[in-house]
Amino acid sequence: MGQCLRYQMHWEDLEEYQALTFLTRNEILCIHDTFLKLCPPGKYYKEATLTMDQVSSLPALRVNPFRDRICRVFSHNDVFSFEDVLGMASVFSEQACPSLKIEYAFRIYDFNENGFIDEEDLQRIILRLLNSDDVSEDLLTDLTSHVLNESDLDNDNMLSFSEFEHAMAKAPDFMNSFRIHLWGC
């Protein structure tokens, strides 16, 4: 199903992608293969697009509670081109720099897309992180108020990017956990 034309990619393109992303050569080729398997047959990979559902159902993202946000942040006009997928893989790769990861994490967690992580966003994040039967109203409000007390430095009841970045600096786990290795190869 789908053509598995390996090395449809030209050498110069590969070099360019290596310079523009944090991915290694093997990773780029791997993603290229996966992309070709999923896209409709016969299309040149630079023109083909994937729907958000197709990307959401990749094994790497299938059980991720934030997969809809990830797809929304990295897609353009609700579809994924090959370069969009590469951009996504680059942010989640091991070699990516912390500033890039923090920037995209902020966008992913900003559910209502107003440029801040406010109470509503926090509640939605917590609901996604826990099983539905584990959550009580008290826990939710307690957690939200704790988080805002700790990280909201300017007392406006929401987290701006700087405050988010500052909070992430104290989370040594972040670089380890915000990582996706294999994209379905």
Added chain:
Amino acid sequence: MLRQWSVQSGQAPGEPAGEELWEQEMERLCSSRVPVRTLPYAMADRRILRQLREPEGVKTSCWQRWQRRQQTAGRRLGEAAQRLAQGFGLWEGALYEIGGLFGTGIQSYFTFLRFLLLLNLLTLLLTSSFVLLPLVWLRPPDPGPALNFTLQCPGGTQPQTGVPSFQSQLWSVLTGRAFNNTYLFYGGYRVGPESSSTYSIRLAYLLSPLACLLLCFCGILWRMVKGLPQKLFLGQDYRSPLSAKVFSSWDFCIRGQEAATIKKHEISNEFKVELEEGHRFLLVQQQTRSQRACHLLTCLRVNILIGLLVVGGISAIFWATKFSQDNKEKPLFVLLQYLPSGVISLVNFLGPLMFVFLVQLENYPPNTEVNLTLVWCVVLKLASLGMFSISLGQTVLCIGRNKTSCESYGYNACDYQVCWENSVGEELYKLSIFNFLLTVAFAYLVSLPRRLLVERLSGRFWTWLDREEFLVPKNVLDIVAGQTVTWMGLFYCPLLPLLNSVFIFFTFYIKKYTLLRNSKASPRRFRASSSTFFFQLVLILGLLLATVPLGYVVSSIHSSWDCGLFANYSAPWQVVPELVALRLPPSGQRAVYYLGSHAFRFPLLILLSLVLTVCISQSQANARAIQGLRKQLKWQVQEKWHLVEDLSRLLPEPGLGDSLGPESPHSRSSRPRSFCPGFPCPGSPGPRAPRPGPLLADAACRFRFPSSTDQ
């Protein structure tokens, strides 16, 4: 991006200021030297930026092209070196699989195994290239036959009782006797007296364990520091705050549905525990002094009890080692050979169970329970190994007791006529083998049957028993103990790292099999970051524990008279002064003596203290600066809202409010506007902010604070 740009200017014809802002931003991005791939824009935008920075039409000089090639080559080399440092990409697939199924906490144990394998191989490389290869290549002449000594010993040594030949073959391999004269043990190395021109194998043999330990120390320290969060110690809180946990809890590498459910349970447990700890902390702070004293006493009570248990455990180890050494040649040596190892393993098996039971009797918060049990397990493990080496020291070297046989030669020559270093090496060799065999036995004789029984049989007992939990701390302690034994044995058994590497290699696969088939994930979360720090810390403690006996033996203990490299020296370290006198010119000798003298050590110590003082005061000043900056931030924001309220009072009509919005960020924000979707453009409406008037909610949402990403 250019498309969006024109759309932007098209949408708001009355804001030339907005377009100016884009231009400024583009100029800033083009002129900055930040690599393009670190910028948070879409690939097409990054490509345009890259072309703007280095337009293709412009002729680049040879020098620039060469420079660029060097940069790419340098970057590739850096990436390759990083991969090498992480272990040649060994086991990458297996690590990803484990991470995907169980999360990064358990994956960190297996990454740690890979790191230890690397350390052992490095040690082996160092030893073989500086000691073994020259020995094999140069083939120094054998020294003359050993001098005969007459000893006054109580009783006589009994000959070994006859055992069937096959069993004795296997037994001599397991006890190490078969390798007595090979390069595995100290006794197999023989070299003639020192001369002034040839390569000194003695010096290499002496210095390579010390160099290996130093290298391992630096490697572990470097990894430890790399894993530390950057600003952990500057803030008020020592633990990572709840906000950070909320945002970094989810392991994005998880792939299995079951693992996701388990992870969600873990996260909810962790949040509940954190909130409970927070409440408890507040309660504790409100306690009166007498209540606090009471609390302290109950803390002490359980700790003293556990301390007594630990003391009891290690005395058992002491007696077992002594007994085994005193009865080395008796017929029942089957049990006695492995008695110390057996007792150590038993103590370390029963100890944690009792600690858990005792700690749970007190009403501690869950985190404290876990930490306390862990600390005591570490203490028990390291104390067992320490006591083992002290006990060996007592029997072999008469440390701390008077025995006539030790007086003439400095070691217990009656019982260890041939080679005491070999005996010590054999003990450590046996301990290493026993640990590995125990791991294998537990995996296949305990976990596997347990899983089979739990699956096949039904009944309340079997459902209660359930599969084994994969406890990361316990496994880490085991492997660290094995590594400490290897480090202890570097001087007596130089090829022990080779053995340990083989053991670690097989342990990886055995543990992976146990994890994937016979275990269930523990409901208690073990965070990857703090756990990595904890592993490295315990490893460093083990290394220090191994260094102390080595240092003592090398500097003060007389080697065996008729075996090994240091037969005629009062202590192995005496080779160094001899070689210095033999090989260096007088000025060199003076320099070396100066380096070893007090006149050098004291100024060095004073200098180091000064540097430490400067570092500490700098970090304190930084902490104060951070406090000041936080206060300034709060005042600035209050001022902002004050101005916004003033503005809303002054404006007559609500309609004008919107047009002022996009201009105001001009003076305040310098955060790069993003051209990607999922991020608001200045013209988009935002939600209602609670405090200011509803008309200016939009304007308020567009304020950005200068971020620190503009490096």
